[in-house]
Amino acid sequence: MKITIASGKGGTGKTTISTNLSSYLAKEADVVLADLDVEEPNSKLFIEGNLIFEKACDKMVPQWKKEECTLCGNCEEVCRFNAVIKVGDEILVFPELCHSCYACSELCPTESLPMMPQKIGELKHFKTENLDFVEGRLDIGEEQAVPLISQVIEYIDEKFSQDTIKLFDAPPGTSCPVIEASRGSDFVILVTESTPFGLNDLKLAVETMRVLCQKFGVVINRHGIGDNGVEEYCNAEGIPIIAKIPNDRRVAELYSKGELIYPKIQEFETALKQIAQFVGGVK
Amino acid sequence: MKEVVIISGKGGTGKTSFAASFAYLEKENAVIADCDVDAANMHLLLEADFRYQEDFYSGEIAVIDEENCINCGECKEVCRFDAIHVIDDQHRVDPISCEGCWYCSRVCPVEAIDMKTQKVGDFYLSMTKAQSEMVHAKLGFAAENSGKLVAKVKNEAKKLTLANKKEFLIVDGSPGVGCPVISSLSGADLALLVTEATVSGLHDLKRVYKLVKSFNIEAACIINKYDLNIDVTKEIEAFLEEEDITLITKIAYDETFAKALSQAKTIIEYGDSSLKTEIEKSWQYIKNILRS
Numbered sequence: 001m002k003i004t005i006a007s008g009k010g011g012t013g014k015t016t017i018s019t020n021l022s023s024y025l026a027k028e029a030d031v032v033l034a035d036l037d038v039e040e041p042n043s044k045l046f047i048e049g050n051l052i053f054e055k056a057c058d059k060m061v062p063q064w065k066k067e068e069c070t071l072c073g074n075c076e077e078v079c080r081f082n083a084v085i086k087v088g089d090e091i092l093v094f095p096e097l098c099h100s101c102y103a104c105s106e107l108c109p110t111e112s113l114p115m116m117p118q119k120i121g122e123l124k125h126f127k128t129e130n131l132d133f134v135e136g137r138l139d140i141g142e143e144q145a146v147p148l149i150s151q152v153i154e155y156i157d158e159k160f161s162q163d164t165i166k167l168f169d170a171p172p173g174t175s176c177p178v179i180e181a182s183r184g185s186d187f188v189i190l191v192t193e194s195t196p197f198g199l200n201d202l203k204l205a206v207e208t209m210r211v212l213c214q215k216f217g218v219v220i221n222r223h224g225i226g227d228n229g230v231e232e233y234c235n236a237e238g239i240p241i242i243a244k245i246p247n248d249r250r251v252a253e254l255y256s257k258g259e260l261i262y263p264k265i266q267e268f269e270t271a272l273k274q275i276a277q278f279v280g281g282v283k
Numbered sequence: 284m285k286e287v288v289i290i291s292g293k294g295g296t297g298k299t300s301f302a303a304s305f306a307y308l309e310k311e312n313a314v315i316a317d318c319d320v321d322a323a324n325m326h327l328l329l330e331a332d333f334r335y336q337e338d339f340y341s342g343e344i345a346v347i348d349e350e351n352c353i354n355c356g357e358c359k360e361v362c363r364f365d366a367i368h369v370i371d372d373q374h375r376v377d378p379i380s381c382e383g384c385w386y387c388s389r390v391c392p393v394e395a396i397d398m399k400t401q402k403v404g405d406f407y408l409s410m411t412k413a414q415s416e417m418v419h420a421k422l423g424f425a426a427e428n429s430g431k432l433v434a435k436v437k438n439e440a441k442k443l444t445l446a447n448k449k450e451f452l453i454v455d456g457s458p459g460v461g462c463p464v465i466s467s468l469s470g471a472d473l474a475l476l477v478t479e480a481t482v483s484g485l486h487d488l489k490r491v492y493k494l495v496k497s498f499n500i501e502a503a504c505i506i507n508k509y510d511l512n513i514d515v516t517k518e519i520e521a522f523l524e525e526e527d528i529t530l531i532t533k534i535a536y537d538e539t540f541a542k543a544l545s546q547a548k549t550i551i552e553y554g555d556s557s558l559k560t561e562i563e564k565s566w567q568y569i570k571n572i573l574r575s
């Protein structure tokens with residue numbers, strides 16, 4: 001079972017919910033949590049575990065071999081992303097712009113642009129007493145999150161069995177990285193806040209899930225801090241509200257220290273139970 | 284013209300509330316740009332009127348002409364993005380997976396593949412309730428290239444600021460450390476880092492500052508919710524000192540942010556509060572830095 005935890009905007013409590021939910025579920029089941037917010041991974045701050053595996057993640061980019069190159073310019077013409085250009089009698093490759101489509105490489109008449117791996121980030125696998133945790137971390141200045149996210153998902157698919165509950169902490173927003181983190185999932189939990197910002201972002205996230213034909217439901221975090229807009233919207237659209245987590249300064253304080261919330265705050269644990277029951281029933 | 288970009292690495296630090304409040308204070312003397320195109324929110328607080336809209340095209344997707352396609356499978360063979368599938372004995376492109384690389388169209392023996400430009404979002408110019416002009420955008424769902432849309436928002440906002448001889452350009456930056464935030468930072472005079480006193484706030488501050496530093500942009504910082512965790516606040520202050528980042532102010536945990544938001548008001552309009560005074564002073568301080 002794969003569950004993605006997403007939100008239209010950052011700071012709605014997505015990480016709080018995924019870390020707490022995974023720890024809560026791990027009491028009774030095999031659980032792996034993956035932090036796919038590769039630009040800002042910080043689930044690790046809430047989970048103490050031992051590093052059991054790490055590897056560099058690469059993407060494939062062409063590398064110019066000048067010996068056989070006839071300077072025909074075909075590669076420059078072929079690349080739609082301006083990642084390879086001909087300057088004088090040299091071919092320059094800009095790895096940040098490359099989408100690894102292989103076109104320049106495979107269409108080069110002299111095989112002068114072999115695809116080579118280039119590091120874009122890291123994958124780390126930690127283990128706590130009963131929870132596995134995997135994070136992807138993009139190197140600073142790298143522009144493309146998607147290849148790294150897909151490698152983390154691949155790693156999890158390989159390493160863990162069908163019966164393991166897989167929780168994906170998705171990046172914020174509604175663009176490519178979120179799609180990559182959501183599309184293979186059985187269910188998406190959208191975390192939002194009951195404010196006009198939360199509502200605006202939730203609507204965008206809902207549109208995205210509908211395009212992807214994803215099953216999804218909403219968790220309202222910091223309930224009571226704003227207005228009723230989110231609830232009214234969900235009711236009107238027939239979107240299930242899985243749980244409402246009350247606004248509580250103590251949650252913010254525990255969060256600020258990097259501590260888990262549910263062992264200390266009863267209402268939070270109740271909400272996790274509701275989420276667990278709901279997703280259990282979705283299958 | 285002086286440009287300040289407000290960024291936070293992580294969301295939920297109050298970044299947009301600060302940006303909107305500064306914009307409200309500066310009135311028609313500033314141009315506003317919302318570069319958080321993935322989850323644009325500023326228009327709600329500043330009552331943008333969406334007076335001008337333009338489609339934003341970027342990237343392309345492959346479209347197979349089924350009449351001419353001979354189902355040879357060449358395209359599927361070369362596509363590295365698993366975007367071509369055989370459905371009901373016909374090769375078809377999944378538009379969400381297609382990266383628009385053109386490889387398939389170059390190898391199709393019967394030229395049955397067309398590349399079509401895609402609308403990926405909307406670009407807007409608005410007047411706000413603060414009487415300032417605002418440049419913003421909305422990225423379509425399942426779209427990519429938000430970096431390009433951010434760059435467009437930034438460039439148009441810059442042009443507008445110069446053309447109308449405004450003193451300040453206030454930019455609500457993009458989240459993360461990837462392509463969009465790089466686009467939103469480029470060319471700024473000052474990066475205002477809004478962080479909060481949480482372990483993840485500090486962690487993200489350090490990551491995003493690396494980026495700011497690599498662009499050689501002067502940085503200043505506001506610590507929000509500093510009283511949530513005094514120890515982390517001290518760590519943040521130590522970090523700022525070490526990196527020579529100006530600390531503008533520290534702001535206590537305050538539900539006024541959410542309350543003002545729920546009425547679609549900036550902190551400045553919401554009524555007199557210590558928070559309002561603090562934000563007014565902060566903006567003055569930031570202006571002094573920008574002018575010096």
Ligand code: SF4
Nearest residue numbers: 069070072073075108
């Ligand atoms: S396509 Fe190959 S041979 Fe032609 S210029 Fe490029 S690298 Fe050289």
Ligand code: SF4
Nearest residue numbers: 079098099101102104
């Ligand atoms: S692999 Fe594709 S994107 Fe990369 S340089 Fe070659 S043609 Fe351009």
Ligand code: SF4
Nearest residue numbers: 352353355356358391
């Ligand atoms: S390469 Fe052209 S003809 Fe062959 S399956 Fe693809 S679209 Fe059809």
Ligand code: SF4
Nearest residue numbers: 362381382384385387
């Ligand atoms: S344009 Fe590129 S990504 Fe899109 S279908 Fe063709 S080969 Fe695949």
